[in-house]
Amino acid sequence: MIIDLQQLFDIENERVAIDYSLDFSDIELWGQCPFGSHVHITGAVENRAGIVNLAYTAGFVLSADCDRCLDRFSRDEAYHFTHVLVRELNEEDTDEYILVENARLDLDELVRSDILLSLPTKLLCKDDCKGLCQSCGNNLNHTDCTCSRKECDPRLEALKKLLD
Known part of the structure; x- marks a missing residue:
């Protein structure tokens, strides 16, 4: 999903709601496809006092084999993300902001990166797995x-x- 943010960058208190689903069935991790359903994205991009913020929640079903007991499990996950969007960066500010070139944001790529970097490295069916x-x-x-x-x-x- 490409979002055109030109108007949002120019007008204070402007808001764009986000509500859509992404198909992650082609992603293979740990020798398996862990996304049991589409990833549902809800949130908004808004301009508050000239600062453009993106806040969204990614909800999905995580299906995988437990790293301790090898049982298959599925559970609902919900990850929350926030980003500050800018049109240009100073050299020292590269990690804290998302650069939006030509006022167009590829939300699919950002969501994919956020979720994959937030997944745990050790998948357990439950916290007290024996x-x-x-x-x-x-x-x-x-x-x-x-x-x-x-x-x-x-x-x-x-x-x-x-x-x-």
């Missing part, structure tokens, strides 16, 4: 196993003999 048993491979979220949790690293066996 993972898999190191000995038998059972999913500890579903069952308890009878394996001994006090296994000694084989590289340290010689030290263990000294204590005995």
Whole structure:
């Protein structure tokens, strides 16, 4: 979605509402396609006292395999983003502002970058995921196993003999 911001940059208190969906089904991360549905974008671009701000929320369903227990999970996610838009940059201000050349903003590319950079590096089905048993491979979220949790690293066996 390309937004023409010429009028918005020129007129104070001008506002443009945003409400549309993006298809992220072509994005593959971690060997899988994690976006279970379209990404729904809602927000607005507004000029307040000559400063143009973009604020939006990206909502989507994240579907992936848990990094600890390997179970497939899906959950609703909502990420909030804000940006200050400018027509030109001073050399030292490059990180804090989004440069909008020719007063046209490619919102799809900005949303794609924001979401991909905000995704966690470790995906867990839940915060307290117990993972898999190191000995038998059972999913500890579903069952308890009878394996001994006090296994000694084989590289340290010689030290263990000294204590005995």
